[in-house]
Amino acid sequence: MLSTLSILLLASAAAGRDIAFPPVAAYQSPMMHSFGHEEIDITGAKFAGLTTFANLPYVHCLDKDGFEKYDIAILGAPFDTGVTARPGARFGPNGIRTGSRRIHPDSAWSIYSGKNLFKEWATIVDCGDAPLTVLDNTVALKQLDTAHRIISSRPTNSTDYTVPRIVTLGGDHTTTLSALRSTIKHWGPVSVIHFDSHIDTWDPEVLGGGVSDYAGVNHGTFLHIAHEEGLVRNTSIHAGIRAPVMNKKHDVRNDRRCGFEMIKARDIDRLTPQGVIDKLKRRVAGTKVYISVDIDVLDPAFAPATGTAEVGGWTTRELLTILDGLSGLYVVGGDVVEVAPIYDNPGEPTTLAASEVVMSLLQLMVDNPVRADSGPL
Numbered sequence: 001m002l003s004t005l006s007i008l009l010l011a012s013a014a015a016g017r018d019i020a021f022p023p024v025a026a027y028q029s030p031m032m033h034s035f036g037h038e039e040i041d042i043t044g045a046k047f048a049g050l051t052t053f054a055n056l057p058y059v060h061c062l063d064k065d066g067f068e069k070y071d072i073a074i075l076g077a078p079f080d081t082g083v084t085a086r087p088g089a090r091f092g093p094n095g096i097r098t099g100s101r102r103i104h105p106d107s108a109w110s111i112y113s114g115k116n117l118f119k120e121w122a123t124i125v126d127c128g129d130a131p132l133t134v135l136d137n138t139v140a141l142k143q144l145d146t147a148h149r150i151i152s153s154r155p156t157n158s159t160d161y162t163v164p165r166i167v168t169l170g171g172d173h174t175t176t177l178s179a180l181r182s183t184i185k186h187w188g189p190v191s192v193i194h195f196d197s198h199i200d201t202w203d204p205e206v207l208g209g210g211v212s213d214y215a216g217v218n219h220g221t222f223l224h225i226a227h228e229e230g231l232v233r234n235t236s237i238h239a240g241i242r243a244p245v246m247n248k249k250h251d252v253r254n255d256r257r258c259g260f261e262m263i264k265a266r267d268i269d270r271l272t273p274q275g276v277i278d279k280l281k282r283r284v285a286g287t288k289v290y291i292s293v294d295i296d297v298l299d300p301a302f303a304p305a306t307g308t309a310e311v312g313g314w315t316t317r318e319l320l321t322i323l324d325g326l327s328g329l330y331v332v333g334g335d336v337v338e339v340a341p342i343y344d345n346p347g348e349p350t351t352l353a354a355s356e357v358v359m360s361l362l363q364l365m366v367d368n369p370v371r372a373d374s375g376p377l
């Protein structure tokens with residue numbers, strides 16, 4: 001038998017459920033999803049379901065048929081057998097996607113710009129990952145070359161712009177070589193803005209030791225190789241460099257020979273972020289630009305989950321300010337690489353930072369819809 005107290009408690013609980021809330025303002029949630037005949041608001045449930053970048057539609061971009069048209073594609077490159085320190089970036093693409101799960105195209109209005117990059121002209125999709133073997137780097141890079149070639153050769157959704165652009169989620173930094181082998185086909189040689197703590201133009205004889213041609217292709221030599229293949233212009237520039245070089249003169253001299261100027265990590269103390277922006281823009285002015293962001297440009301305090309962490313780096317806010325300040329450049333491709341989620345902490349600072357970097361790269365591409373047949377060199 002229920003005691004009087006229990007009856008009272010039950011009654012008050014029932015009454016609690018009956019509280020009539022005042023009608024909410026006439027706001028139509030943009031996140032209504034149809035389930036059969038029912039419309040359900042999924043606001044706040046963005047972490048549910050299968051994970052694509054920013055909850056974008058997944059498109060089978062590599063299928064012979066059945067793909068939908070797009071203007072900008074996200075492509076994962078799960079490859080980390082070109083690293084010289086800690087491995088783990090093969091899990092980077094899905095780590096970055098997980099870091100982006102709070103972002104939804106319907107509610108991604110920037111507090112800084114007032115813009116929502118998903119609501120402008122471009123159709124943006126997540127193409128999933130390129131299938132890459134983990135057992136042979138040479139074959140894996142050929143597979144990635146092919147994936148880039150197929151995805152960048154699809155017809156665009158916009159009739160004005162004929163070449164879809166790609167933001168690659170790495171993967172170790174070797175994967176950028178495939179992206180540059182693709183951009184040259186559509187756009188010619190590009191200026192590379194290379195955010196990194198390392199120069200990555202090492203001579204394969206120096207980094208790789210001349211052991212074999214195979215060993216010479218790695219995440220510290222890909223920009224040297226890109227230069228040898230004629231993929232990059234001599235108007236390229238590094239930003240955030242602070243790791244030591246391996247010998248007194250050759251590395252830096254070789255770096256300049258490969259077409260790069262250098263903004264060092266501590267230069268930001270003197271230049272301010274705006275000064276860094278100005279210097280980057282001056283360097284690449286009038287050319288088509290590829291932006292590669294090694295997440296180790298950030299200090300390990302902000303991005304511990306990377307293979308070759310170097311202390312004394314930039315903050316996430318500084319990097320995002322600099323990236324957003326590059327608006328107006330002719331960005332034909334970009335990537336975020338070297339995210340190795342296993343070394344992240346439970347707060348996921350690295351994958352959260354990487355996903356915001358992707359958002360900035362996408363905004364730069366949307367801001368300036370570069371045409372293949374016009375624009376700068």
Ligand SMILES: [Mn+2]
Binds near residue numbers: 197
């Ligand atoms: Mn790098």
